[in-house]
Amino acid sequence: VVDNSASVLSALMPPEASSRLQHRLTDMGVHLMLKSRLESLAQSADGIRVTLDRQRTVTVDAVVAAAGLRPETALARHAGLQTHRGVVVNSQLQTSHPAIYALGDCAEINGMVLPFLQPILLSAMCLSKNLLAQQGELKLPPMLVKVKTPDLPLHLAGDTRREDLTWNIVAAKDGLVAKGVDAENQLRAFVVSEDRMKDAFALLKQLVS
Template identity: 50%
Template sequence: MSQPIVIIGSGFASYQLVKTIRRQDSQQAITVITADSGDDYAKPDLSHVFTKGQSAEDLIKMSADEFAKSHDITLLRHSRVESIDAAQKTLRCNGETIVYGQLVLATGAKAFVPPIDGDAAERIITLNGLEEYRGAQAELAKAKSVLVIGAGLIGSEIAMDLASADRHVILTDRAETLLPGLLPGFISSQLFQSLGNQGVKLELGTLVEQLQQGGEHISVRLRNGHEYFVDAVVCAAGLKPNIQLALEAGLKTNRGIVVDRQLRTSTADIFALGDCAEIEGHLLPFLQPILMSANALAKTLLGQDSDVTLPPMMVKVKTPHLPIQLSGNTSRADANWQMNANSEGMTARAFDEEKKLIGFVVTGGHMKQAFSLLRELPPRI
């Protein structure tokens, strides 16, 4: 019998890979090692837990034991891999040696928290996974006011959801606009207005300098001199790929774990998938590229080398008061934009100097335009 495929991590990338392998091969031995509970859940649902009044348990689609039994895998929960010996094709976990035939690093990414002074900095909450939400849900359930650090995709979604759940919300970012890496200014300003109409206090172009305990509250001081009192602080300032294990194993790393188009690392029989993987210089944290990468990797692991080919992909901004979908290069400074707007929403197309479509953004009632525009875009990788 062949040695098992060992996967480190139990997030969307890992479990999608397991599902895809099982559709093609019911006999291949698979071992999943995770530092978490191993329960199967949809991470994007974390952006809407407040309006839906959901607990961490409500988000679980299948318990770890159920998932392991259903897909016939060995699942080591609450376990950490201590080291990888690529030459011997072994790893150390829980003080034991585990042999692998092929190893997949699906170690994900951790939430980035900027350095902030003050004795309440340790109270900063991150919501980058089920375990983090489980640990913070009681505090967030009773909080009436929340500071959200980071006005990117996740921060803006969480801020809107909190406001919709009748929390007083302050949203801050060092950037001058919302979602600066995704949205052109004229769309970002619409989202700014939508959040403002909900009562969200927007503090952009500044930094959180200090968080101090103030009785039952947290005293917030911003660099622009403004001060607030809140009950909780949530940080959604970005993600940093978890590359330490790969680095210690001698694999090539950059921002993420460097892989080729077949998701192979610099070392034979070791692959990387998901938020931790850097494919030809790209970090691709959205669900669709991870899904397509898992589909290609499953074939490769089962003996049919398969390149990852990514078509244009849609990004959905889950802000119900201003629904937004986009694709392509929507943050290019020299893009020429053509806009069609009415009372229902907007369709904005971005063109390059050769008048070729390079991206688009649709809002509100114009969502139906998205998929026809998507077909006009060139492949991403």
């Protein structure tokens, strides 16, 4: 696994929480090449030659790209709309042009791109109200994200990438419970794994959004 981040699933979890997954993958024989950037691929007699940064190469049988989703914002930019990570929208899903709306994988809501089913469904209901002049406003509750890694399933919620959180982590044989709290000791994010996923809904109720 080649990743230019210092930890796996860095877009979803802090390093403190992803370390358990990294250890599990390593124990399964997965070779993690973190802080590495793919430069090129080339067919060779032995397979596919992968060239990484710092002039490193490795030969493999197959390559699977799992780079995630990145909103295509070119059309929005050419139209003069405000973009950042996605097409920036307000709580009514309006873009910087009041007559143009965006939702789904391309929309950036409160600084976040949310390519998950629940926020997309809630956005669609909000947008339908606004198109009918019923003044809908998008309100997103704390949402559970499920990472279906077969050997180490995970549930997480909240702003797990906030840099000001202190993480309290309990790791045991039956799973991991990682709680991210702010300066007032309020729960802002959590990650649970394996058998501890049963704690997810109780933690979701405690989450301060």
